[in-house]
Protein backbone atom coordinates (compact mmCIF):
# COMPACT_ATOMS: atom_id res chain seq x y z
CA UNK A 78 0.00 0.00 0.00
CA UNK A 79 1.22 3.53 -0.78
CA UNK A 80 2.36 5.62 2.20
CA UNK A 81 0.61 9.03 2.11
CA UNK A 82 2.26 12.38 2.79
CA UNK A 83 1.49 16.04 2.13
CA UNK A 84 4.77 16.63 0.33
CA UNK A 85 7.40 14.28 -1.02
CA UNK A 86 10.90 15.78 -1.40
CA UNK A 87 13.27 13.91 -3.67
CA UNK A 88 16.90 14.68 -2.81
CA UNK A 89 18.30 15.27 0.69
CA UNK A 90 21.03 17.81 -0.15
CA UNK A 91 21.19 21.19 1.58
CA UNK A 92 18.17 22.52 -0.35
CA UNK A 93 16.00 19.40 0.09
CA UNK A 94 16.65 19.16 3.84
CA UNK A 95 16.05 22.86 4.45
CA UNK A 96 12.78 22.72 2.53
CA UNK A 97 11.71 19.64 4.52
CA UNK A 98 12.34 21.51 7.78
CA UNK A 99 10.48 24.62 6.60
CA UNK A 100 7.44 22.59 5.51
CA UNK A 101 7.38 20.37 8.60
CA UNK A 102 7.32 23.57 10.66
CA UNK A 103 4.03 24.34 8.86
CA UNK A 104 2.72 21.02 10.24
CA UNK A 105 2.91 19.25 6.89
CA UNK A 106 3.88 15.59 6.74
CA UNK A 107 6.98 15.32 4.58
CA UNK A 108 8.66 12.28 3.04
CA UNK A 109 12.34 13.05 2.43
CA UNK A 110 13.86 10.70 -0.12
CA UNK A 111 17.63 10.33 0.08
CA UNK A 112 19.95 8.43 -2.24
CA UNK A 113 22.19 5.95 -0.40
CA UNK A 114 25.45 7.73 0.48
CA UNK A 115 28.43 6.55 -1.59
CA UNK A 116 31.41 5.54 0.55
CA UNK A 117 33.53 8.64 1.23
CA UNK A 118 36.91 8.19 -0.47
CA UNK A 119 38.34 11.69 0.04
CA UNK A 120 37.69 14.54 2.52
CA UNK A 121 34.96 16.97 1.43
CA UNK A 122 36.72 20.28 0.66
CA UNK A 123 33.62 22.32 -0.12
CA UNK A 124 32.90 25.59 1.67
CA UNK A 125 30.08 27.95 0.72
CA UNK A 126 29.73 31.70 1.08
CA UNK A 127 26.27 32.05 2.65
CA UNK A 128 24.38 35.32 2.83
CA UNK A 129 22.76 36.92 5.92
CA UNK A 130 19.31 36.16 4.41
CA UNK A 131 20.16 32.47 4.10
CA UNK A 132 21.63 32.38 7.60
CA UNK A 133 18.29 33.66 8.94
CA UNK A 134 16.42 30.87 7.10
CA UNK A 135 18.79 28.16 8.36
CA UNK A 136 18.74 29.49 11.93
CA UNK A 137 14.94 29.48 11.90
CA UNK A 138 14.99 25.69 11.42
CA UNK A 139 18.05 24.97 13.62
CA UNK A 140 20.07 24.26 10.50
CA UNK A 141 22.96 26.66 11.17
CA UNK A 142 26.17 24.89 12.33
CA UNK A 143 26.46 25.00 16.11
CA UNK A 144 30.27 25.17 15.99
CA UNK A 145 31.22 28.85 15.56
CA UNK A 146 34.50 27.85 13.87
CA UNK A 147 32.51 26.15 11.08
CA UNK A 148 31.07 29.51 9.93
CA UNK A 149 33.59 32.31 9.54
CA UNK A 150 32.11 35.84 9.31
CA UNK A 151 33.33 37.79 6.27
CA UNK A 152 34.12 41.39 7.21
CA UNK A 153 35.40 42.45 3.80
CA UNK A 154 35.64 41.30 0.25
CA UNK A 155 38.35 42.27 -2.22
CA UNK A 156 37.93 41.62 -5.93
CA UNK A 157 40.96 42.25 -8.16
CA UNK A 158 40.81 42.69 -11.93
CA UNK A 159 43.52 41.50 -14.31
CA UNK A 160 45.04 44.99 -14.46
CA UNK A 161 44.60 47.90 -12.06
CA UNK A 162 40.85 47.38 -11.41
CA UNK A 163 39.66 46.45 -7.92
CA UNK A 164 36.43 46.51 -5.94
CA UNK A 165 36.28 46.48 -2.14
CA UNK A 166 33.22 45.73 -0.04
CA UNK A 167 33.15 46.05 3.71
CA UNK A 168 30.61 45.06 6.32
CA UNK A 169 31.19 48.30 8.20
CA UNK A 170 30.46 50.33 5.04
CA UNK A 171 27.21 48.37 4.54
CA UNK A 172 26.26 48.75 8.22
CA UNK A 173 26.02 44.98 8.80
CA UNK A 174 27.97 42.74 11.20
CA UNK A 175 29.14 40.53 8.30
CA UNK A 176 28.79 40.48 4.51
CA UNK A 177 28.26 36.74 4.79
CA UNK A 178 29.76 33.60 6.31
CA UNK A 179 32.08 31.00 4.82
CA UNK A 180 30.55 27.76 5.96
CA UNK A 181 32.19 24.35 6.05
CA UNK A 182 29.85 22.18 3.95
CA UNK A 183 30.25 18.89 5.90
CA UNK A 184 29.40 20.78 9.15
CA UNK A 185 26.32 22.33 7.52
CA UNK A 186 25.17 18.96 6.15
CA UNK A 187 25.59 17.31 9.58
CA UNK A 188 23.61 20.07 11.28
CA UNK A 189 20.75 19.81 8.77
CA UNK A 190 20.73 16.02 9.03
CA UNK A 191 20.44 16.27 12.80
CA UNK A 192 17.68 18.91 12.60
CA UNK A 193 15.70 16.64 10.24
CA UNK A 194 16.25 13.68 12.57
CA UNK A 195 14.58 15.57 15.47
CA UNK A 196 11.66 16.88 13.37
CA UNK A 197 8.79 14.41 13.76
CA UNK A 198 7.01 15.71 10.62
CA UNK A 199 9.82 14.41 8.41
CA UNK A 200 9.97 10.75 7.43
CA UNK A 201 13.32 9.79 5.92
CA UNK A 202 13.16 7.27 3.09
CA UNK A 203 16.21 5.78 1.40
CA UNK A 204 15.89 4.77 -2.27
CA UNK A 205 14.72 2.31 -3.36
CA UNK A 206 11.71 3.11 -1.16
CA UNK A 207 10.16 -0.04 0.38
CA UNK A 208 6.59 1.21 -0.37
CA UNK A 209 5.32 3.56 -3.06
CA UNK A 210 4.89 7.12 -1.78
CA UNK A 211 1.88 9.24 -2.60
CA UNK A 212 1.71 13.00 -2.07
CA UNK A 213 -0.17 15.79 -3.86
CA UNK A 214 3.13 17.67 -4.26
CA UNK A 215 6.58 16.30 -5.10
CA UNK A 216 9.51 18.72 -4.90
CA UNK A 217 12.57 17.67 -6.87
CA UNK A 218 15.82 18.74 -5.19
CA UNK A 219 18.11 16.17 -6.80
CA UNK A 220 20.77 18.58 -8.04
CA UNK A 221 21.97 19.25 -11.57
CA UNK A 222 21.81 15.67 -12.80
CA UNK A 223 18.27 15.07 -11.54
CA UNK A 224 16.92 11.76 -12.84
CA UNK A 225 13.31 12.61 -11.93
CA UNK A 226 13.47 15.86 -13.92
CA UNK A 227 14.76 13.90 -16.92
CA UNK A 228 12.05 11.23 -16.49
CA UNK A 229 9.41 13.98 -16.47
CA UNK A 230 10.81 15.17 -19.80
CA UNK A 231 11.67 18.65 -18.50
CA UNK A 232 14.58 20.05 -20.53
CA UNK A 233 17.58 21.47 -18.67
CA UNK A 234 18.94 24.09 -21.05
CA UNK A 235 22.66 24.24 -20.33
CA UNK A 236 25.69 26.13 -21.59
CA UNK A 237 29.00 24.67 -20.45
CA UNK A 238 31.70 27.18 -19.55
CA UNK A 239 35.19 26.65 -20.92
CA UNK A 240 36.33 26.55 -17.28
CA UNK A 241 36.18 23.93 -14.54
CA UNK A 242 36.39 24.68 -10.83
CA UNK A 243 39.21 23.17 -8.79
CA UNK A 244 38.55 23.29 -5.05
CA UNK A 245 40.90 22.55 -2.19
CA UNK A 246 41.98 24.02 1.14
CA UNK A 247 45.23 25.73 2.07
CA UNK A 248 47.01 26.84 5.22
CA UNK A 249 48.45 30.31 4.92
CA UNK A 250 51.46 32.00 6.47
CA UNK A 251 49.41 35.11 7.36
CA UNK A 252 45.93 35.24 8.98
CA UNK A 253 43.11 35.73 6.48
CA UNK A 254 41.73 38.63 8.52
CA UNK A 255 38.12 37.56 7.69
CA UNK A 256 38.54 38.83 4.13
CA UNK A 257 37.20 36.95 1.08
CA UNK A 258 39.54 37.54 -1.84
CA UNK A 259 39.08 37.00 -5.56
CA UNK A 260 41.37 37.54 -8.54
CA UNK A 261 40.42 37.63 -12.23
CA UNK A 262 43.51 36.79 -14.26
CA UNK A 263 44.58 37.78 -17.78
CA UNK A 264 44.28 34.05 -18.75
CA UNK A 265 40.54 34.17 -18.02
CA UNK A 266 40.85 32.22 -14.75
CA UNK A 267 39.20 33.22 -11.47
CA UNK A 268 40.79 32.41 -8.12
CA UNK A 269 38.97 32.81 -4.79
CA UNK A 270 40.32 32.45 -1.24
CA UNK A 271 37.49 32.11 1.30
CA UNK A 272 38.42 32.49 4.99
CA UNK A 273 37.93 29.42 7.22
CA UNK A 274 38.43 28.45 10.85
CA UNK A 275 36.94 31.52 12.55
CA UNK A 276 38.20 35.10 12.97
CA UNK A 277 41.77 34.11 13.90
CA UNK A 278 42.01 31.44 11.17
CA UNK A 279 44.93 30.93 8.83
CA UNK A 280 43.14 28.54 6.48
CA UNK A 281 41.26 29.29 3.26
CA UNK A 282 38.94 27.37 0.96
CA UNK A 283 40.36 27.70 -2.53
CA UNK A 284 38.13 27.79 -5.62
CA UNK A 285 40.02 28.19 -8.86
CA UNK A 286 37.95 28.40 -12.04
CA UNK A 287 40.56 27.36 -14.56
CA UNK A 288 40.37 27.15 -18.36
CA UNK A 289 39.56 23.59 -19.45
CA UNK A 290 42.76 23.43 -21.54
CA UNK A 291 44.90 23.84 -18.39
CA UNK A 292 42.82 21.60 -16.12
CA UNK A 293 44.76 18.35 -16.42
CA UNK A 294 48.14 20.09 -15.96
CA UNK A 295 46.83 21.90 -12.89
CA UNK A 296 45.55 18.65 -11.39
CA UNK A 297 48.77 16.78 -12.22
CA UNK A 298 51.03 19.34 -10.52
CA UNK A 299 52.37 18.33 -7.12
CA UNK A 300 50.95 20.14 -4.08
CA UNK A 301 53.95 22.44 -3.63
CA UNK A 302 53.98 23.61 -7.25
CA UNK A 303 50.19 24.08 -7.20
CA UNK A 304 50.42 26.13 -3.97
CA UNK A 305 53.20 28.27 -5.46
CA UNK A 306 51.04 29.00 -8.46
CA UNK A 307 48.15 30.09 -6.20
CA UNK A 308 50.55 32.24 -4.23
CA UNK A 309 51.75 33.93 -7.42
CA UNK A 310 48.21 34.64 -8.70
CA UNK A 311 47.24 36.05 -5.31
CA UNK A 312 50.25 38.38 -5.33
CA UNK A 313 51.45 36.75 -2.10
CA UNK A 314 48.42 38.24 -0.28
CA UNK A 315 48.49 35.59 2.46
CA UNK A 316 52.19 34.67 2.27
CA UNK A 317 53.35 31.11 1.71
CA UNK A 318 50.58 28.54 1.19
CA UNK A 319 50.48 24.82 1.96
CA UNK A 320 47.69 22.61 0.62
CA UNK A 321 46.10 20.61 3.43
CA UNK A 322 43.42 18.78 1.40
CA UNK A 323 43.18 16.99 -1.91
CA UNK A 324 41.96 18.77 -5.03
CA UNK A 325 38.43 18.15 -6.35
CA UNK A 326 37.08 19.55 -9.59
CA UNK A 327 33.67 20.27 -11.14
CA UNK A 328 32.47 21.29 -14.59
CA UNK A 329 30.80 24.69 -14.59
CA UNK A 330 27.60 25.51 -16.38
CA UNK A 331 24.82 27.99 -16.75
CA UNK A 332 21.59 26.02 -16.80
CA UNK A 333 17.88 26.42 -16.30
CA UNK A 334 15.04 23.92 -16.43
CA UNK A 335 12.45 25.14 -18.94
CA UNK A 336 9.63 24.55 -16.42
CA UNK A 337 9.95 24.65 -12.65
CA UNK A 338 6.43 23.35 -11.89
CA UNK A 339 3.94 21.08 -13.60
CA UNK A 340 1.47 18.22 -13.31
CA UNK A 341 2.70 14.68 -12.68
CA UNK A 342 2.14 12.70 -15.94
CA UNK A 343 -0.57 10.43 -14.44
CA UNK A 344 -2.30 13.55 -12.98
CA UNK A 345 -1.87 12.11 -9.44
CA UNK A 346 -0.35 15.40 -8.25
CA UNK A 347 2.07 18.16 -9.15
CA UNK A 348 5.80 18.70 -9.05
CA UNK A 349 8.10 21.64 -8.43
CA UNK A 350 11.85 21.91 -9.00
CA UNK A 351 14.16 23.66 -6.52
CA UNK A 352 17.90 24.24 -6.12
CA UNK A 353 20.34 22.98 -8.72
CA UNK A 354 17.64 20.72 -10.19
CA UNK A 355 16.03 23.96 -11.43
CA UNK A 356 19.13 26.03 -12.21
CA UNK A 357 22.91 26.28 -12.05
CA UNK A 358 25.24 29.25 -12.35
CA UNK A 359 28.95 30.03 -12.30
CA UNK A 360 30.32 30.01 -8.72
CA UNK A 361 32.17 33.33 -9.18
CA UNK A 362 29.53 35.19 -7.16
CA UNK A 363 29.10 32.32 -4.65
CA UNK A 364 25.33 32.39 -5.14
CA UNK A 365 24.36 28.82 -6.17
CA UNK A 366 23.25 27.35 -2.88
CA UNK A 367 22.08 30.75 -1.61
CA UNK A 368 19.74 30.82 -4.55
CA UNK A 369 18.59 27.24 -3.95
CA UNK A 370 17.84 28.04 -0.31
CA UNK A 371 15.96 31.11 -1.53
CA UNK A 372 13.82 28.73 -3.62
CA UNK A 373 13.12 26.62 -0.53
CA UNK A 374 12.14 29.68 1.51
CA UNK A 375 9.88 31.07 -1.24
CA UNK A 376 8.14 27.75 -1.90
CA UNK A 377 7.51 27.28 1.83
CA UNK A 378 6.21 30.86 2.04
CA UNK A 379 3.81 30.41 -0.89
CA UNK A 380 2.53 27.14 0.59
CA UNK A 381 2.08 28.62 4.08
CA UNK A 382 0.22 31.64 2.68
CA UNK A 383 -2.20 29.61 0.50
CA UNK A 384 -5.95 29.85 0.94
CA UNK A 385 -7.25 26.94 3.05
CA UNK A 386 -9.25 25.55 0.09
CA UNK A 387 -6.25 25.33 -2.23
CA UNK A 388 -4.66 21.91 -2.52
CA UNK A 389 -0.87 21.56 -2.41
CA UNK A 390 -0.99 20.36 -6.02
CA UNK A 391 -2.75 23.54 -7.22
CA UNK A 392 -0.73 24.74 -10.19
CA UNK A 393 -1.89 28.34 -9.75
CA UNK A 394 -0.27 28.28 -6.35
CA UNK A 395 2.94 26.67 -7.60
CA UNK A 396 3.22 29.13 -10.47
CA UNK A 397 3.49 31.97 -7.93
CA UNK A 398 6.66 30.30 -6.73
CA UNK A 399 7.92 29.72 -10.27
CA UNK A 400 7.32 33.32 -11.38
CA UNK A 401 8.96 34.87 -8.35
CA UNK A 402 12.07 32.70 -8.46
CA UNK A 403 12.57 32.64 -12.23
CA UNK A 404 12.48 36.44 -12.42
CA UNK A 405 15.12 36.69 -9.71
CA UNK A 406 17.21 33.91 -11.22
CA UNK A 407 17.32 35.64 -14.60
CA UNK A 408 18.74 38.79 -12.99
CA UNK A 409 21.43 36.93 -11.01
CA UNK A 410 22.38 34.59 -13.85
CA UNK A 411 22.70 37.48 -16.31
CA UNK A 412 25.00 39.32 -13.90
CA UNK A 413 27.31 36.35 -13.13
CA UNK A 414 27.36 35.16 -16.73
CA UNK A 415 28.08 38.68 -17.99
CA UNK A 416 30.99 39.07 -15.56
CA UNK A 417 32.42 35.68 -16.48
CA UNK A 418 32.28 36.52 -20.19
CA UNK A 419 33.70 40.00 -19.70
CA UNK A 420 36.75 38.59 -17.94
CA UNK A 421 37.45 35.87 -20.50
CA UNK A 422 37.70 38.32 -23.42
CA UNK A 423 41.41 38.62 -24.32
CA UNK A 424 41.29 41.88 -26.38
CA UNK A 425 43.45 44.63 -24.77
CA UNK A 426 40.67 47.21 -25.24
CA UNK A 427 38.18 45.04 -23.34
CA UNK A 428 40.76 44.38 -20.61
CA UNK A 429 41.26 48.13 -20.17
CA UNK A 430 37.53 48.75 -20.15
CA UNK A 431 36.65 46.08 -17.57
CA UNK A 432 39.36 47.28 -15.18
CA UNK A 433 38.27 50.87 -15.64
CA UNK A 434 34.66 49.81 -15.00
CA UNK A 435 35.75 48.12 -11.75
CA UNK A 436 37.33 51.38 -10.60
CA UNK A 437 34.22 53.38 -11.43
CA UNK A 438 32.00 50.81 -9.74
CA UNK A 439 34.18 50.91 -6.63
CA UNK A 440 33.79 54.70 -6.36
CA UNK A 441 30.02 54.90 -6.93
CA UNK A 442 28.85 54.03 -3.45
CA UNK A 443 25.06 53.80 -4.03
CA UNK A 444 25.44 51.31 -6.93
CA UNK A 445 28.02 49.31 -4.98
CA UNK A 446 25.74 49.22 -1.94
CA UNK A 447 22.82 48.02 -4.04
CA UNK A 448 24.91 45.20 -5.49
CA UNK A 449 26.17 44.26 -2.01
CA UNK A 450 22.66 44.23 -0.56
CA UNK A 451 21.38 42.08 -3.43
CA UNK A 452 24.23 39.58 -2.89
CA UNK A 453 23.44 39.52 0.84
CA UNK A 454 19.79 38.77 0.03
CA UNK A 455 18.74 41.93 1.87
CA UNK A 456 16.83 43.61 -0.98
Ligand SMILES: Cc1cc2nc3c(=O)[nH]c(=O)nc-3n(C[C@H](O)[C@H](O)[C@H](O)COP(=O)(O)OP(=O)(O)OC[C@H]3O[C@@H](n4cnc5c(N)ncnc54)[C@H](O)[C@@H]3O)c2cc1C
Pocket residue numbers: 087088089090091092093110111112124125126127204218219220221223224225242243244284327328351352353354360363364365366367368369
Ligand atom coordinates in the same frame (compact mmCIF):
# COMPACT_ATOMS: atom_id res chain seq x y z
C1 LIG B 1 33.07 24.65 -7.31
C2 LIG B 1 31.76 25.12 -6.79
C3 LIG B 1 31.75 26.06 -5.78
C4 LIG B 1 30.53 26.51 -5.29
N1 LIG B 1 30.55 27.48 -4.32
C5 LIG B 1 29.40 27.99 -3.88
C6 LIG B 1 29.36 29.05 -2.89
O1 LIG B 1 30.38 29.55 -2.41
N2 LIG B 1 28.15 29.50 -2.48
C7 LIG B 1 27.01 28.99 -3.02
O2 LIG B 1 25.92 29.47 -2.65
N3 LIG B 1 26.99 27.96 -3.91
C8 LIG B 1 28.15 27.46 -4.37
N4 LIG B 1 28.14 26.46 -5.30
C9 LIG B 1 26.87 25.89 -5.77
C10 LIG B 1 26.37 24.78 -4.86
O3 LIG B 1 27.31 23.74 -4.79
C11 LIG B 1 25.03 24.21 -5.37
O4 LIG B 1 24.19 25.27 -5.74
C12 LIG B 1 24.33 23.36 -4.29
O5 LIG B 1 25.09 22.22 -3.97
C13 LIG B 1 22.95 22.92 -4.76
O6 LIG B 1 22.31 22.20 -3.73
P1 LIG B 1 21.12 21.20 -4.06
O7 LIG B 1 20.67 20.68 -2.73
O8 LIG B 1 20.16 21.84 -4.97
O9 LIG B 1 21.80 20.05 -4.92
P2 LIG B 1 22.90 18.99 -4.53
O10 LIG B 1 23.88 19.57 -3.57
O11 LIG B 1 23.44 18.46 -5.82
O12 LIG B 1 22.11 17.86 -3.76
C14 LIG B 1 21.24 16.96 -4.44
C15 LIG B 1 20.95 15.76 -3.54
O13 LIG B 1 20.00 14.92 -4.18
C16 LIG B 1 20.44 13.58 -4.12
N5 LIG B 1 19.83 12.84 -5.24
C17 LIG B 1 20.14 12.91 -6.55
N6 LIG B 1 19.34 12.10 -7.26
C18 LIG B 1 18.50 11.50 -6.39
C19 LIG B 1 17.42 10.56 -6.51
N7 LIG B 1 17.05 10.08 -7.70
N8 LIG B 1 16.76 10.19 -5.39
C20 LIG B 1 17.11 10.68 -4.19
N9 LIG B 1 18.12 11.57 -4.01
C21 LIG B 1 18.80 11.98 -5.09
C22 LIG B 1 21.95 13.67 -4.17
O14 LIG B 1 22.55 12.51 -3.64
C23 LIG B 1 22.19 14.90 -3.28
O15 LIG B 1 22.21 14.55 -1.93
C24 LIG B 1 29.32 26.00 -5.81
C25 LIG B 1 29.35 25.03 -6.81
C26 LIG B 1 30.55 24.62 -7.33
C27 LIG B 1 30.57 23.61 -8.45
